[in-house]
Amino acid sequence: xxxxxxxxxxxxxxxxxxxxxxxxxxxxxxxxxxxxxxxxxxxxxxxxxxxxxxxxxxxxxxxxxxxxxxxxxxxxxxxxxxxxxxxxxxxxxxxxxxxxxxxxxxxxxxxxxxxxxxxxxxxxxxxxxxxxxxxxxxxxxxxxxxxxxxxxxxxxxxxxxxxxxxxxxxxxxxxxxxxxxxxxxxxxxxxxxxxxxxxxxxxxxxxxxxxxxxxxxxxxxxxxxxxxxxxxxxxxxxxxxxxxxxxxxxxxxxxxxxxxxxxxxxxxxxxxxxxxxxxxxxxxxxxxxxxxxxxxxxxxxxxxxxxxxxxxxxxxxxxxxx
Amino acid sequence: xxxxxxxxxxxxxxxxxxxxxxxxxxxxxxxxxxxxxxxxxxxxxxxxxxxxxxxxxxxxxxxxxxxxxxxxxxxxxxxxxxxxxxxxxxxxxxxxxxxxxxxxxxxxxxxxxxxxxxxxxxxxxxxxxxxxxxxxxxxxxxxxxxxxxxxxxxxxxxxxxxxxxxxxxxxxxxxxxxxxxxxxxxxxxxxxxxxxxxxxxxxxxxxxxxxxxxxxxxxxxxxxxxxxxxxxxxxxxxxxxxxxxxxxxxxxxxxxxxxxxxxxxxxxxxxxxxxxxxxxxxxxxxxxxxxxxxxxxxxxxxxxxxxxxxxxxxxxxxxxxxxxxxxxxxxxxxxxxxxxxxxxxxxxxxxxxxxxxxxxxxxxxxxxxx
Numbered sequence: 001x002x003x004x005x006x007x008x009x010x011x012x013x014x015x016x017x018x019x020x021x022x023x024x025x026x027x028x029x030x031x032x033x034x035x036x037x038x039x040x041x042x043x044x045x046x047x048x049x050x051x052x053x054x055x056x057x058x059x060x061x062x063x064x065x066x067x068x069x070x071x072x073x074x075x076x077x078x079x080x081x082x083x084x085x086x087x088x089x090x091x092x093x094x095x096x097x098x099x100x101x102x103x104x105x106x107x108x109x110x111x112x113x114x115x116x117x118x119x120x121x122x123x124x125x126x127x128x129x130x131x132x133x134x135x136x137x138x139x140x141x142x143x144x145x146x147x148x149x150x151x152x153x154x155x156x157x158x159x160x161x162x163x164x165x166x167x168x169x170x171x172x173x174x175x176x177x178x179x180x181x182x183x184x185x186x187x188x189x190x191x192x193x194x195x196x197x198x199x200x201x202x203x204x205x206x207x208x209x210x211x212x213x214x215x216x217x218x219x220x221x222x223x224x225x226x227x228x229x230x231x232x233x234x235x236x237x238x239x240x241x242x243x244x245x246x247x248x249x250x251x252x253x254x255x256x257x258x259x260x261x262x263x264x265x266x267x268x269x270x271x272x273x274x275x276x277x278x279x280x281x282x283x284x285x286x287x288x289x290x291x292x293x294x295x296x297x298x299x300x301x302x303x304x305x306x307x308x309x310x311x312x313x314x315x316x317x318x319x320x321x322x
Numbered sequence: 323x324x325x326x327x328x329x330x331x332x333x334x335x336x337x338x339x340x341x342x343x344x345x346x347x348x349x350x351x352x353x354x355x356x357x358x359x360x361x362x363x364x365x366x367x368x369x370x371x372x373x374x375x376x377x378x379x380x381x382x383x384x385x386x387x388x389x390x391x392x393x394x395x396x397x398x399x400x401x402x403x404x405x406x407x408x409x410x411x412x413x414x415x416x417x418x419x420x421x422x423x424x425x426x427x428x429x430x431x432x433x434x435x436x437x438x439x440x441x442x443x444x445x446x447x448x449x450x451x452x453x454x455x456x457x458x459x460x461x462x463x464x465x466x467x468x469x470x471x472x473x474x475x476x477x478x479x480x481x482x483x484x485x486x487x488x489x490x491x492x493x494x495x496x497x498x499x500x501x502x503x504x505x506x507x508x509x510x511x512x513x514x515x516x517x518x519x520x521x522x523x524x525x526x527x528x529x530x531x532x533x534x535x536x537x538x539x540x541x542x543x544x545x546x547x548x549x550x551x552x553x554x555x556x557x558x559x560x561x562x563x564x565x566x567x568x569x570x571x572x573x574x575x576x577x578x579x580x581x582x583x584x585x586x587x588x589x590x591x592x593x594x595x596x597x598x599x600x601x602x603x604x605x606x607x608x609x610x611x612x613x614x615x616x617x618x619x620x621x622x623x624x625x626x627x628x629x630x631x632x633x634x635x636x637x638x639x640x641x642x643x644x645x646x647x648x649x650x651x652x653x654x655x656x657x658x659x660x661x662x663x664x665x666x667x668x669x670x671x672x673x674x675x676x677x678x679x680x681x682x683x684x685x686x687x688x689x690x691x692x
Contacts, residue, residue: 056500056504057496057500057504059499061462062465062496064462065461065462065465065493066462066465066469069464069465069468069470070467070469071466072463072467073466073469077466092456092493093459097463102658103655103658103659105439106443106657106658108442108444109444109451142660144660166661238666239666276678
């Protein structure tokens with residue numbers, strides 16, 4: 001057991017999976033000698049060699065397209081896209097091919113790849129380094145989308161993603177890459193994709209979030225003095241609706257928190273499903289605390305854009321006042 | 323010297339059996355044994371008949387949109403013949419002859435155009451990827467497939483097919499760059515058939531040849547007469563040998579022509595001259611090969627008649643297999659979305675509805691539907 005940051009937990013998961021399975025290889029921009037711009041792949045090039053930790057040409061569509069071929073060829077590629085803002089060029093390969101290959105070939109060809117992507121704001125980065133595009137990929141059938149909020153979950157979820165027989169986008173909330181440490185077992189464990197985690201139990205209100213926002217939610221809950229149940233979704237697609245519904249049927253109130261813009265965000269889907277599953281239990285309309293329907297602003301205003309504890313606390317107060 | 327030439331190159335073109343029937347003995351003598359030549363010609367004739375029947379199936383409402391292959395069959399067939407069965411063919415959608423030679427059952431292509439995914443359910447051991455509808459994205463998959471074999475240390479390679487229009491797409495360039503720089507054993511086989519639906523090649527490429535696009539990636543490039551089966555076999559065999567022994571990719575531009583419309587939904591008379599089509603009809607790879615076989619005394623009218631009869635009977639069976647396949651249940655659309663179906667999807671599949679009303683508290687959608 002070691003006390004690790006989220007970056008270290010991901011690094012450990014990569015090392016252990018590469019040692020366990022020689023079909024696993026890493027490719028992307030700067031992932032090799034440099035160990036990745038966030039140092040997530042630090043030391044792997046030296047440990048596993050240039051054939052398994054590959055510095056690729058600077059071409060996101062190429063990285064994902066080639067990974068699809070590697071996966072169809074029986075390997076387990078882990079491509080890295082350096083920032084979520086550069087996922088756009090790879091959208092075509094992800095959605096046109098990776099997501100559809102299994103169903104269009106009825107399982108004859110499959111694409112077991114894990115796309116690692118740093119995601120989200122809060123690190124004063126240049127433009128297109130702070131977005132939250134998880135809803136875009138959640139809308140595409142055939143791709144799984146996960147986002148851990150803690151080092152422990154990051155390791156277990158990444159192992160599941162790498163071993164998953166289908167394409168997984170593994171979003172890494174860069175704001176909390178090194179924000180805190182947690183005990184992370186050296187021993188093998190997995191966290192099933194599709195299972196949310198109850199971070200904190202409570203009877204008065206259900207709060208649903210994922211990624212770096214979970215930390216903001218914790219802060220808001222502590223200062224609210226309310227008995228709030230916090231659910232970390234962990235898997236955004238598929239979504240663990242049963243856990244959310246059970247909780248809201250108990251609490252009667254729900255607030256969803258995410259960094260991405262509000263309209264057609266994952267929060268909209270969760271609110272709809274709560275309305276369908278928990279209609280007669282609700283004491284107040286489901287509230288969403290999200291990024292605004294604006295382009296993610298340059299970093300001078302990013303903290304005004306991102307949901308913080310104060311905005312979340314206000315929403316909680318509004319729900320109780322309803 | 324303030325200005326000097328730092329790089330010069332030439333693009334070579336290979337022709338063995340030209341459109342006038344002249345045969346280059348030096349290059350072509352031992353290229354294809356006579357017995358194989360007869361098999362290849364028979365295959366071409368069968369594929370041409372298949373193409374005509376597929377066209378008629380569309381016209382009579384028995385099949386959806388179909389892209390005729392007529393006129394460019396020698397390109398993919400020459401490549402498939404020159405490669406090993408274990409190599410990967412990563413096609414676009416006008417490579418029937420090569421795919422069938424490589425082992426794809428003919429009815430699969432009909433099923434694909436009949437709107438049935440079973441046409442893509444490639445049998446085990448047949449190393450082809452399904453027809454690719456988006457233009458120019460599949461070359462990257464060929465790069466990755468070739469890479470997977472290099473990674474494992476075997477000498478299997480991949481050959482990907484695309485048209486002149488696809489060389490305008492970004493993924494084409496990324497695939498070329500990846501393959502050259504990472505040394506991936508891929509053959510990039512461009513079938514320059516003059517037209518991308520209605521847009522002529524000059525709008526895709528201002529250079530005198532498409533072949534020279536490979537020069538910019540430090541890749542071996544060659545142009546070949548795509549209607550000359552011998553020449554295609556020669557260049558693919560050489561490129562495959564290079565890929566197997568050095569992991570170096572090759573870019574091949576085969577000059578051919580799409581004699582038919584782009585697809586059955588297109589009318590090429592709107593944008594190209596009939597004289598151009600008639601000129602290319604004279605360069606038809608089937609006519610050229612037939613004349614060559616005749617000249618060698620390997621073929622005659624009796625054999626031709628027997629072959630046609632055989633091809634017709636075979637294609638009748640193929641159509642029957644495609645049309646008489648058992649119907650799919652509607653729930654089949656869910657079956658292969660993921661290896662393990664998520665709970666929410668399973669619920670939709672069981673209920674075949676997405677609405678939640680009409681159920682009792684605690685019921686799932688599917689329980690209410692039954």
